Amino acid sequence: MAVMTNLEELKGFLAEPRRIVITSHINPDGDAMGSSLGLYNYLQPLGHKVSVIVPSNYPDFLKWMPSDSKVYIFPYQLSESQRLIAEAELIFCLDYNALNRIGDVGTAVAANPCPKVLIDHHLFPEDFARYVLHRVEASSTAELVYEFFEQLGVTDKVDADIAACLYTGILTDTGGFQYPNTSSKVHRIVANLLDTGIDHNKIYRDVFNSFTEMRLRLFGYSITEKLRIYPEYKAALISLNKEELQRFQVRSGDTEGIVNYPLKIQGINFAAFVADRNEVIKLSFRSVGSFDVNQFSRSHFNGGGHVNAAGGQSKESLDKVIARFEEVLPQYKEQLMY
Numbered sequence: 001m002a003v004m005t006n007l008e009e010l011k012g013f014l015a016e017p018r019r020i021v022i023t024s025h026i027n028p029d030g031d032a033m034g035s036s037l038g039l040y041n042y043l044q045p046l047g048h049k050v051s052v053i054v055p056s057n058y059p060d061f062l063k064w065m066p067s068d069s070k071v072y073i074f075p076y077q078l079s080e081s082q083r084l085i086a087e088a089e090l091i092f093c094l095d096y097n098a099l100n101r102i103g104d105v106g107t108a109v110a111a112n113p114c115p116k117v118l119i120d121h122h123l124f125p126e127d128f129a130r131y132v133l134h135r136v137e138a139s140s141t142a143e144l145v146y147e148f149f150e151q152l153g154v155t156d157k158v159d160a161d162i163a164a165c166l167y168t169g170i171l172t173d174t175g176g177f178q179y180p181n182t183s184s185k186v187h188r189i190v191a192n193l194l195d196t197g198i199d200h201n202k203i204y205r206d207v208f209n210s211f212t213e214m215r216l217r218l219f220g221y222s223i224t225e226k227l228r229i230y231p232e233y234k235a236a237l238i239s240l241n242k243e244e245l246q247r248f249q250v251r252s253g254d255t256e257g258i259v260n261y262p263l264k265i266q267g268i269n270f271a272a273f274v275a276d277r278n279e280v281i282k283l284s285f286r287s288v289g290s291f292d293v294n295q296f297s298r299s300h301f302n303g304g305g306h307v308n309a310a311g312g313q314s315k316e317s318l319d320k321v322i323a324r325f326e327e328v329l330p331q332y333k334e335q336l337m338y
């Protein structure tokens with residue numbers, strides 16, 4: 001098990017009340033919000049002054065977690081967020097691995113020379129934090145936050161509020177306990193979280209079964225009308241243009257999960273989802289088996305993430321992005337046809 005670097009020093013630092021900021025990545029997902037609020041709900045009652053600051057808004061289906069009302073969305077509460085980051089004595093960086101991946105928040109964080117704590121499971125972390133708990137094999141950052149509590153010797157302090165947040169992070173980042181990194185350790189941690197009395201059935205419904213009618217129709221439309229299959233590469237692509245996103249009144253988080261559907265087809269090992277968002281084309285990639293979508297996205301679409309799940313972006317037109325996807329696919333024929 002990886003141990004937080006300079007753990008004893010960090011313990012000493014946290015022995016006194018501190019001004020602490022917790023940050024996570026753009027378009028925060030269940031793991032970003034769950035790990036951040038799980039850590040917040042542990043640190044705040046100890047007497048620290050803690051703020052969670054995220055670079056952009058996040059989906060409504062995550063807005064029920066304990067202390068959610070305390071979260072700062074950087075562009076919406078700009079001056080307050082900037083002040084909190086500038087005055088922080090310690091900054092946690094959760095579920096991302098490089099300050100240049102979190103936009104203006106990263107610039108503000110980098111401008112404060114205070115020590116940083118990196119807790120993350122993405123590939124190739126940059127070297128900017130004094131305290132690092134990083135493990136690529138971890139299912140989620142929420143799992144690593146629990147391991148941090150183990151290393152601090154404070155798992156007895158994990159109450160139902162903390163547990164609900166960490167459970168959400170693990171639940172979402174493992175795709176409901178299905179991905180290969182859902183280790184026995186993950187299940188042991190989850191067992192401990194359930195023992196705090198959290199309602200896991202309600203959490204599942206809040207997170208996964210809280211679609212609007214329009215969102216479900218968007219999924220149906222995407223699959224029926226917009227799915228392209230490339231059988232010669234065991235690959236598939238779903239794309240949505242601006243008009244379609246408008247027609248289905250798509251809001252933050254509504255398209256999350258669409259990318260997983262092509263992988264339900266037997267023989268499809270690589271799925272891509274492309275959407276024409278405001279000023280930028282957003283891409284999501286998923287794979288099963290050894291095909292490395294992190295490498296694929298880094299090479300062609302300015303992104304990265306994990307071996308089996310990655311994101312990307314492009315400033316080109318939607319048609320150009322799709323054309324480039326189709327153009328580069330043949331380079332990967334051998335890797336995709338395993």
Ligand SMILES: [Mn+2]
Pocket residue numbers: 031032095121139140141173
């Ligand atoms: Mn994560």
